[in-house]
Amino acid sequence: MTALLQASISGLAVGGSYALIALGFSLTFTTTRTLNFAQGDFVSVGAFLGLSAVLLSSSPLAGGISGAAIAGWVPLLAIFAAAAGMGLIGAALYRLAIRPFAGKPGMSWVMSSIGFGIILQSAGLAAWGPGTVMVPAPFGDGIIRMFGAGVRLQELLVLLTALVAATVFEIVMRWTVAGKAMRAVAHDPATARLMGIPVEAYMAGAFVASSALAGLSGILIAPITGASLYMGLGIALKGFSSAIVGGLTNPRGCVLGGLLLGLTESWINLWQAQWREIVVFLGVIIVLGLKPSGLWGAKVVEKV
């Protein structure tokens, strides 16, 4: 029972990072009908940007990244650097790889975003190398006891950030003019443009926000998994699965999908660790076979 509770809490924490990424996917899909298929590289590079910022601020002359050198890191700086840095790169992604292909038939943006990601990863490998860096948690490796189960502070932080991000997103979309404009762009960009909404800016903004969320989840998950330039792929694939299973068009569905996926994965882990990913992705295929637009996604009805 304690094991189950423990697994559930860890699952929710990992699910929180999937939810952050899924939310980003939902954001760009509703505004531009495109997704960043290189989100994994954005997660990894985000983590390293955060770490580098801390490193540069604390000991400018340090030669390389090592766990010891960044023991006293300022968590907020890292988080800010990861989110802002990836936001900037997200703007570049939109300009170079998405805008030329958005709205055109053939889904070229799938391949162009993958191409952008490969270049980003190559640059990252050149800058930071392929190794895994152990990252100390910002609030220490303390463990809180809840009903007999131990919870790492970092896990709580991930889950909390995901919930805060989802709430902020919900508030912005529902109660601000920007949110209303965003929904208008999602619904019909041509008409939105005629109403004087700067459609381009909103589309670019969606990619900035989505990439910032990817960077955020990278820097938050790094203390749990360790940081490497290959860490992002798995997380992003599951974030993508979460968004698809939850329903790309429904941000709440995406967050729920992320938590659900994290939980499922963690429970299967209790039983047979090596079957974890096989079961998760098989589950995704089955869900889509039954509900082609995800569990909570809007069914696309084409008017004939």
Next chain:
Amino acid sequence: MTWISRPAVATVAFGLLMAVLAAQLGNDYQLTIAFTICVYYLCAAGTNILVGYAGQKSLGQAGFFAAGAYCAAVLSSRFGLSPWLALALAPLVAGAFGALIALPSLRAKGPYLAMVTLAFGLVVEKLVTEWSDVFGGPQGLYGIAPLSFDGTAFSNLHWVWFAIALCVIVQILLGNLVRGDFGRALLSLQADEIAAASVGVDVHRYKVLAFVIAAMTCGLAGALVAQQNQYINSDFISLNLSIFILLLVLFGGAGSLYAPLFGASALVLIDAQLAQWPALQHFAYGALLLLTLYVMPNGVAGVLTGAWRRGLSARPAQPPTQARHGQHIRGNLPACPGLDGARAPGNVLAVQQVSKAFGGVRSAQDISFCLQPGHIHALIGPNGAGKSTMINMLTGVIDPDSGDIAFAGTPIAGAAPHAICRLGVARTFQNLRLFGGLSVVDNVMLGRHPRLPRGIWAQLLALPAARHAEADARQWVRELLDFTGLSAVADVPAGQLAYGLQRRVELARSLATAPMLLLLDEPAAGLNPQETRELGNLLVRIAGHGITILMVEHHMEMVMGISDHVIVLDHGVKIAEGRPADVQCNPCVIAAYLGAGSQAA
């Protein structure tokens, strides 16, 4: 030479040339590169059918590659099966996986489809990594029996020759398939599934076939790799392989028969050149991917055909001005053997108490009517009356909640759109649904789809029967284009025509299905008065050939001028029907159109 096509001869000749060149290659390294090109050619050839023709993006091709590779490996290393038999079974097993994964892909679209294929590739990747008892995991499977002939195992040169032979066979077979009806049907799926179904294309069948073909060639490639290396491990199978296969197709030019050749040879050679700098190799993939999409969206094949066309157009080849306006209608509707006999007396269509509600909106309430053979019927009513809903129920796009629809005595309520089309019901759409990238003649040829023999083997092998059917259909379509006044624009992409002509192309496409009943959803919408008059004349001539017409139309002058019988709907209820003159005087109709108050006025 009548039994073999020219492209087939050219492909065999090219294959022989490559085989001779391969024999000149000096060392094993070069032979390995040649073999790799063939392997990737095979992967790309099937994937091109799926991606370039059927328009279904797959990010899981590595899964099919693995299915073939491990099938050959396990069968020969664990069960001692003959390598030849194992090689023959590998594409079949991979094809079965293709059919399986096509099932959830039938309804999923866009990113959801990408997710299904992506997840499939990942499941296979993890399966061969983790289930090491069967698949050997990262340690892999050793001792896979290589192909041998007369007791001697293949040398590297033999492998290259054998792979070239397979490539030649695949190229000829796939070429036969996509040059005819099968290829058009796949392209129609990519352009517009609803329109494809409306001309009788069984969307599900063709999607599954496209997946099976893509899976089979990737599986064959996988088996070849496993047998030539005599070893396979889980490192071969990765997301990167899936992406690389897609890149081959895009770089070569998705949707061109030569894309796999261009893509595989160019990328494998580039890859070999960069192999000494692994970091740069990785970067080069990304850069190449972006560059391809920017500079040559239609790949190498697109660049080459573009240059070819420019070379041709140096000579004056301006289309006559007539092409912009079409031309006058002449000739008769070509006869259609096989369907004339079906024009039995009695009602063509009987609709009985059909109802349909969307949430709280009741678009059809207990509607009944009958259509007489050879008559022009009009279905009119204010906006939101449920006219298009009725057309959609008659053609299977929407299933009615209750009621019966019988076409020539056959119940069709709830049947699939393509099946209804095959029975002899054709339609046009309110918002045009042409296959914009295809030429006018190909659009109309697609209309012949339900009347062409469907045997995939006859098309695959380009048997004389299939080629004669295609040639006859082409001749028939030429006559139909004369009848509808479209001959001058036959080879222009339909999407580039003026609106009025596009409407006429859609009409010609529906006529090509040789219908007994033609359903037209606002055929005069957007036409100028001249075009509307021409359309009216054309419809009268079509009805004169015994084809029953039911049209939804707001243009009252045309409706009252050419209809034999008018049905009036309002808010999902039939409020009147009868001869045009009677309906015009009906108080209910006047009230529906002008508001209830106008009666007193």
